[in-house]
Amino acid sequence: MLIYDILPFCVQTQRLIKNTSALRFGILGAARIGPEALFKPAKTHPDVVVTAVACRDKTRGQQYAQKHDIPRTFSGPNAYHGKSLHIYAQKLVTDPDIDVVYIALPNGLHFEWTMRALEAGKHVLVEKPLTNTAEEARQIFALAEEKGLVALEALHTVFHPANHRVREIIQSGELGKVKSVVSHFIFPRFISPLFFEKDDVRFHYDLGGGSMTDLGVYPLAEIRFVTSSDTVPLEVISAKAVGHPKDPERIDRAMHIVYALPNTDATAEVNIDFSAPGWGPFGLLPRMMRIDATIKLEGGSIFIYNFVMPAAFHFIRVTPKKGSGRFEQVYTFKGGKGERSWSTYRYQLEAFVDKVRGRTPSFWHEPISSISELETVERVYTKAGMQPRPASAYKRQG
Incomplete structure (x- = not known):
């Protein structure tokens, strides 16, 4: 399964x-x-x-x-x-x-x-x-x-209204400037086989595998998107990899990264893992799966649970230092675009078709965002002492 x-x-x-x-x-x-x-x-x-x-x-x-x-x-x-x-x-x-x-x-x-x-x-x-x-x-x-x-x-995650809502709250200035972000995308070892095959393509260096290229781009995208830092590569302060048993020198099973957010003194910490071991005595106590991000700001914090698959279930918790906190769930854009049943992929497809047809999408993931994302991924592998993923041998025809 x-x-x-x-x-x-x-x-x-x-x-x-x-x-x-x-x-x-x-x-x-x-x-x-x-x-x-x-x-x-x-x-x-x-x-x-x-x-x-x-x-x-x-x-x-x-x-x-x-x-x-x-x-x-x-x-x-x-x-x-x-x-x-x-x-x-x-x-x-x-x-x-x-x-x-x-x-x-x-x-x-x-x-x-x-x-x-x-x-x-x-x-x-x-x-x-x-x-x-x-x-x-x-x-x-x-x-x-x-x-x-x-x-x-x-x-696909950056196309969902829930992640846009987090960005909107930050941009509103309601809680002041961002001070730090911490994000997790972790699969516990006891359920990892349900999600990844034994000889999964994600574990092959020549095919561009590794936890950073698979899991890691999601929290990286979340951090960059919600903090409006998605047009420039992030500085990588530190990156520590845990090698995958299949190819420990080149494939990362897990990665801990600290980024510097641009034009600020704020940092973003990320933890990703294909197969996190248990904790406690001899690692016998199982970990829970984690897909979340916490943004700390001058006047409080924002927590989003399940930013990768928000259509399944998510919540946004806003906790100001003064006044009452609140929970939000967002499934449509302002103006009513979208449906409660739409997944991140459905929003993405809507935007793609709009673009092809010459219409203006509710959101578009610009080329500069993809390019700077990959520049950041390359920096992560270099900082972690691993080879960046190999370039293709393909040359443009004609």
């Missing part, structure tokens, strides 16, 4: 009458994330249909397509590597009946296939992190601009 099998909140299964000119999505990779990140949100968007999947394994690809009602399959051995690369994945990205390519491949393949899709004239939605390096991100956005296409890193 995996995380994508046990998320109960994304119940967006009602079918709509689709627009005759709906955007036709093809997905690269028969990925576990596909149903929550694309298929379920697409069912409630009248301007989105999923029409094709490309997969390395023919049997798996066909089973995946059948399970998720995807009409077409491009699959066979070595779909993403070797001589048959162009036979399968390349056929999907160049297919004239596909408008958008959703890339759900391992991190290390994002750059190549984003570039190939853009070169083929497709809009692209790419799982986070966008690429392994900031320089690769620059090349992607430069090509998208040149081609007049939309390329978006699927950092």
Whole structure:
């Protein structure tokens, strides 16, 4: 059982009458994330249909397509590597009946296939992190601009109104200036196997694995977004990694990072862990899963629980030093945009389609945010004494 099998909140299964000119999505990779990140949100968007999947394994690809009602399959051995690369994945990205390519491949393949899709004239939605390096991100956005296409890193959490509400409270000045932020994204060891496979792609260096590139970008994005620091790379004061047993010199199982927030003396502390051991005598007492952030300000504090999956359940606790505190839950933008049942992915899809269609989204994750995020990730690995994730060997065609 995996995380994508046990998320109960994304119940967006009602079918709509689709627009005759709906955007036709093809997905690269028969990925576990596909149903929550694309298929379920697409069912409630009248301007989105999923029409094709490309997969390395023919049997798996066909089973995946059948399970998720995807009409077409491009699959066979070595779909993403070797001589048959162009036979399968390349056929999907160049297919004239596909408008958008959703890339759900391992991190290390994002750059190549984003570039190939853009070169083929497709809009692209790419799982986070966008690429392994900031320089690769620059090349992607430069090509998208040149081609007049939309390329978006699927950092879905920043699209949800709950996280926007935290940012709004801070920006209002109600509690004064930010003094510090502490954030956690921790999976206890006793439940880690429910979320991560034994030989998960997240544990492979060549594929861009590591806790920082997987878990770490979420609290990094939260910190930068709510403190309005999401256009510049953060200074990394310290970073301490715990190596993963599979590859302890290059893959981080856990990371403790302290960032300096720009134009202030405030700091942000982050704790992430794929498999946190227990505590107490001999580590026998299990830890709880943690997905939260605490922002301390001059006049009080703000705590948000579950900033990664706020549609499942979240709360915002505002505690001023003077006066009464309060709890908030936010599921729609001001003006009523959104639905209580919409996941972060559904808000993200709404914004993506708006952008492609030339409309103004409620929020847009700008290229500079993705680039500076990756610059920060590279700084974290360097400060922790680990190699940054490797650049792709792919070179732009033509």
